[in-house]
Amino acid sequence: MTTDLEALTEHDMGEDCPVCRTQDLVDAILLPAAAAWEQRNGLARVSLALHGAAGLLGALLEEGVPREELERTLSELLDEIEQQILEDTTMGGPPQGTA
Ligand SMILES: [Zn+2]
Secondary structure (H helix, E strand, O other), X not given: OOOOHHHHHOOOOOOOOXXXXXXXXXXXXXXHHHHHHHHHOOOOOOHHHXXXXXXXXXXXXXXXXXXXXXXXXXXXXXXXXXXXXXXXXXXXXXXOOOO
């Protein structure tokens, strides 16, 4: 059985899009939980996020998913997040930088 990464990243544009629901869970639960664990254990900020993401994806490497495929998928997701940040800041988000 192979993991279809593409299917896991494609929005279905519906009200109940599984990709959006997953991203909402990450924002609402995973990010704050990781930050709390880091603080409680005296770890550097985002250290759990970084190693957590790498470790979780490493499990896929172990299953035989090619690294290039993982990197491409991750890169696409980061592009999407970057795009979202850009949209949020241009649509009246908090002022940032020297604009
Ligand atoms: Zn979606």
